[in-house]
Amino acid sequence: MLNLKRLMTSAFACVMATSAPMMASADESTMEKIINSGEISIAVQTQGPPISFIDKNGERTGLAVEMARTFADDMGVELVIKDYDWKGLIPALTSGKVDFIAADMTPTAKRHMQMLFTEPAFYSEVVVFAKKGLDLDSWKDLNSGDYAIGAAQASSYADQAREKLPEAELKAYAGATPQVVQSVLGDRVQAGVSDRAALATFLKQNDELEIIGTLNKEPLGFAVRPDSIHLLLALNNFLRLIEHDGRHQELLDYWWNSTDWEADHK
Template sequence: MKKFTKLAVAAVSGAWLAMMTTASFAESTMEKIVRTGEMTIAVQTQGPPVSFIDKDGKRTGLAVELAQMMADDMGVTLIVQDYDWKGLIPSLLSGKADFIAADMTPTAKRSMQVVFTEPVFYSETIAFAMKDSGYTSWKDLNVAGISVGATQASSWADIARDKISNAELKEFAGGTAQTVQALTSGRINAGVSDKATIAGFMSSIEGLVVLDGDISREPLGFAVRPDSTHLLFALDNYMGLIRADGRLDEKLEYWWNTTNWEADHK
């Protein structure tokens, strides 16, 4: 009996040692970036001013430029992969991307799948409609018979579902551009997005207006896989560095707080 116990203990100890040895040799995301000299990000296909293709066919935007700046300072090549909003987290978890560079809210539900950086910037969630709609405030939309659109699987959809619960929510894949298109074609009465994103559409779509009042203010950050601890610390550290030297504020002023980027990219 004692001999059997010793053998069992030895077997368990051996299995544990093997598991720990295997784990210790598993390549981390940062080690993979260093080895390959490439850092891959997942971005939303068309989500100006965070990520989009500009008039010259160039991929750009706030998140793209921040990631590019970090890659340049690291001395690695940035690889950008496009996804619909609902495809961002699956692309990360499947290993296709090293991190998500998007205006993503760190909700409790998403945090069950991925790990978020400290907030990189903040977003005011607003409602928008056509000027002749008769609506003045986002609260006017909280009525049965009104249809409100938002990006599929986004925090905007969650906020609309919570704050404008009496209206019918319609979700659209592909980002805010599809929601705006649904509005201008008369398929919905209003939409929900963030103030900076809608500012980019207002200059090109006559009659598009932001309704009074912020529905909410959300922190936004980048996301990594739960096992990418080194990369998470590196991202937080880098955002702290460029916040201190002024480069982050410069990017936010150009891309997020104003529409200055339109003159160069639309």
């Protein structure tokens, strides 16, 4: 029996010794692919300015796209952008179709079960908006079966609406914020939930819309597969570098904290 135990222990040690290099290789497989191909691919939802959209020249751009482009330029590789609707972003990553997700995605515990998130790339303020004249004292007054709330499908905005307005009817839209805004304007829902920055242009274009209140402020990050540790570390290092040299703040001031980008891209 003792010899059998020793044999099993020895065999287990051999398996661990041979699998360790394979595990290390798996951790770097995404980065190795990027280096060998000279390309890095991202999944975006090109429907939601100022995060990602197609501008007047037919070019994909936006805060998340330009952050990813800056990352690719710093690495010396080509950026490949692939479009998906919101609910298609995570499957695109987990199936290996892209290297990382560049979107305004909240690093929830549930999402962390499928992928790894970078340090916050920027922060969002989740707000409730509606047409003027709704005559509410607070966004909390919407927590009633008499109201319907719109939010992007499979988004943290929808999660926030469910959590803080559970009595209201929730309508989820695959078209993200633009479709939610149109539903509010078309009276298909009484209010919508989205990010303040994403709403800035719509509020500027539609005097009849207003923000009722803030539900939450939350960090937003980029996401990689669990086996892409090298890429995750590289992204985090990049975020620290551009914060230090000022490029991060320049991107935020142009895309996120103002509507300056509209003059160049709309």
